[in-house]
Amino acid sequence: xxxxxxxxxxxxxxxxxxxxxxxxxxxxxxxxxxxxxxxxxxxxxxxxxxxxxxxxxxxxxxxxxxxxxxxxxxxxxxxxxxxxxxxxxxxxxxxxxxxxxxxxxxxxxxxxxxxxxxxxxxxxxxxxxxxxxxxxxxxxxxxxxxxxxxxxxxxxxxxxxxxxxxxxxxxxxxxxxxxxxxxxxxxxxxxxxxxxxxxxxxxxxxxxxxxxxxxxxxxxxxxxxxxxxxxxxxxxxxxxxxxxxxxxxxxxxxxxxxxxxxxxxxxxxxxxxxxxxxxxxxxxxxxxxxxxxxxxxxxxxxxxxxxxxxxxxxxxxxxxxxxxxxxxxxxxxxxxxxxxxxxxxxxxxxxxxxx
Numbered sequence: 001x002x003x004x005x006x007x008x009x010x011x012x013x014x015x016x017x018x019x020x021x022x023x024x025x026x027x028x029x030x031x032x033x034x035x036x037x038x039x040x041x042x043x044x045x046x047x048x049x050x051x052x053x054x055x056x057x058x059x060x061x062x063x064x065x066x067x068x069x070x071x072x073x074x075x076x077x078x079x080x081x082x083x084x085x086x087x088x089x090x091x092x093x094x095x096x097x098x099x100x101x102x103x104x105x106x107x108x109x110x111x112x113x114x115x116x117x118x119x120x121x122x123x124x125x126x127x128x129x130x131x132x133x134x135x136x137x138x139x140x141x142x143x144x145x146x147x148x149x150x151x152x153x154x155x156x157x158x159x160x161x162x163x164x165x166x167x168x169x170x171x172x173x174x175x176x177x178x179x180x181x182x183x184x185x186x187x188x189x190x191x192x193x194x195x196x197x198x199x200x201x202x203x204x205x206x207x208x209x210x211x212x213x214x215x216x217x218x219x220x221x222x223x224x225x226x227x228x229x230x231x232x233x234x235x236x237x238x239x240x241x242x243x244x245x246x247x248x249x250x251x252x253x254x255x256x257x258x259x260x261x262x263x264x265x266x267x268x269x270x271x272x273x274x275x276x277x278x279x280x281x282x283x284x285x286x287x288x289x290x291x292x293x294x295x296x297x298x299x300x301x302x303x304x305x306x307x308x309x310x311x312x313x314x315x316x317x318x319x320x321x322x323x324x325x326x327x328x329x330x331x332x333x334x335x336x337x338x339x340x341x342x343x344x345x346x347x348x349x350x351x352x353x354x355x
Contacts, residue, residue, distance in 0.1 A: 007082035012047030019084035028052035029341030097353035100132040104263020138264035139285035163337035171275030172250035181252035186218030194258040201308035249274035272332035295328035
C-alpha cells in the first residue's frame with residue numbers, strides 16, 4: 001500500500017516543529033509494518049530524499065503546494081492531509097481514501113498570529129475541514145473544538161493520542177540551583193511574556209532562590225529579551241538544539257506552559273518523561289494530560305495570579321515538588337509512539353476505501 005502524507009514542512013524544513021515530529025515518529029513506525037510511505041512538502045531547497053524509510057517529495061511553495069498536492073494525491077492508495085497550518089489541502093476532492101489529521105483548531109489562534117485581512121479568509125478556509133469524511137485528532141478537546149467551530153461531524157472523528165520517545169526523554173539529576181523552565185516557540189499564542197510576568201509576581205510573593213529559564217526561538221524573541229532585563233532572575237537562552245533541550249528538561253525543577261491553545265501538549269509530556277512536572281493553563285489537551293497533583297497543576301487561562309501562587313506554594317513545599325518528579329515520569333509512561341503507531345495501523349486496516 002502506498003500512503004502519502006501532505007504537510008507544509010518536512011523534518012528538514014528550517015521551521016519544522018511539533019507537527020513534523022508527530023508525523024515522523026508515527027509514520028516511520030508504519031514503514032516498519034510494511035506501509036510504503038511518502039511525504040509531500042514545500043520545496044525549500046534542502047534536505048535528503050529519505051528519512052527513516054519515508055520517501056520525501058518536495059514541490060512548490062506554501063501557496064502552490066495546495067495545488068501541487070492535488071496532482072500527487074491521485075497517485076496513492078491512501079492520503080493523510082496534515083492540517084497543521086489551518087488551511088486544509090482537500091486531497092479528498094481527488095482521492096476518496098483521504099484522512100485529515102487536525103493537530104489543533106486554529107480559529108481563535110489566527111487573530112493572535114495574523115492581521116485581520118488574512119485571519120478572516122484563513123479561518124473560513126479552515127472550516128472546509130468539515131468536508132473530510134475521516135478525521136484524526138490527538139485529544140478529545142481537539143475533537144470537541146473541531147465539532148463546535150469547524151462543524152466536523154462527530155462520527156467522523158477518531159481520537160489517537162500522540163506519544164513520547166522514552167529513549168530520548170529520561171529523568172536525570174536535577175540542577176543544584178532550582179529553576180523553572182519555559183521552553184516553546186516564541187509565538188504570540190504561546191504567551192512567553194506571561195511566563196515572565198508570572199515569575200515577577202511570584203518573586204513579589206516570596207519566591208526566593210529560583211530562576212526562570214526561557215528557551216525557544218521565534219517572532220517575539222527580541223521582545224522577550226527586553227522584558228527579561230526588567231525582572232531579576234530571568235535567563236533567556238533563545239533557540240536550543242535537541243541535546244540541550246533534553247538536558248534542560250531533565251535538570252529543571254518545574255516546567256511552565258502559558259499557551260493559549262494546545263491541541264496536544266507534547267512539550268508537557270516531554271517534561272514529564274524527563275521527571276519534571278508542569279504548571280499550565282487549563283486549555284485544550286492540557287486538561288486531559290495534566291492530572292492535578294500527579295504530573296502538574298493547571299489554572300484557568302490568563303490567571304497569572306493563581307499561577308504565581310502555585311509557584312510559591314510548590315517551592316515552599318519542596319517535599320511535594322520532589323515527589324512529583326517521580327509521579328510525573330510514571331504518568332508519562334501512558335504515552336508512547338509505539339502505541340500511537342499501532343493505533344494508526346489498526347485504523348488504516350479498518351478502512352474500506354483502500355484500493
